[in-house]
């Protein structure tokens with residue numbers, strides 16, 4: 001059924017909550033029929049919890065230091081993987097039969113409920129190394145068994161990039177070869193700030209993007225926005241491309257129109 005499927009995101013602090021809110025609103029704007037879940041950690045303020053609860057069906061606090069022994073142990077062995085292990089917590093949402101994880105720095109541009117037709121682990125190629133999947137958007141099946149195996153893998157092997165993407169790629173290592181149905185089209189995880197060197201492809205397919213991902217260090221909430229012009233201010237670096245600017249403006253339009261009023 002539809003009510004046992006959910007979109008899931010993660011925010012460990014109030015800044016990432018701004019991203020989660022815009023993402024949640026973008027899913028609502030495009031009339032998703034699935035539940036919306038956000039995982040948070042104890043650092044998230046009371047105010048943001050209240051605001052998140054206006055948009056998400058479930059706001060679930062995850063505290064690794066206070067978790068079951070096996071999680072706590074994995075955490076103590078690899079404290080540098082804190083945020084990564086928090087993301088893995090999405091596998092414990094066993095009251096859902098299938099979920100789609102979306103990073104808090106993603107924005108949905110159209111209805112993407114069709115992703116629930118896919119199976120674990122489905123994801124799109126990483127723009128930097130296409131034999132790896134990007135872990136900003138993935139389809140998964142909650143399972144305590146899988147969760148335990150992932151934590152064991154983290155404790156034993158760590159992560160080759162220090163984050164969830166390295167860990168998930170080494171755990172789901174057959175992704176690139178085993179089943180083409182688990183390769184999501186790139187338009188489900190289009191990085192906004194990658195300089196695409198195959199520009200005819202971007203011209204042909206870029207406008208079909210369904211999920212844009214603001215990966216990297218400059219997140220939308222780090223920019224300044226002018227609501228009069230509906231445009232982010234150029235931070236002076238001059239390195240922001242035209243298509244990136246239009247995705248940033250879209251993020252900010254949702255933030256300004258629908259998220260700021262939630263604070264009133």
Ligand code: UDP
Pocket residue numbers: 009010011012013016083087102103104105106136214215216217
């Ligand atoms: N995240 C978080 N707090 C942090 C860092 C990351 O909540 O301090 C979550 C958030 O959902 C974020 C995801 O982990 O979207 C992955 O991190 P990020 O998007 O910054 O990595 P990138 O996509 O840029 O590699």
Ligand code: MN
Pocket residue numbers: 103104105106136213214215216
């Ligand atoms: Mn991201």
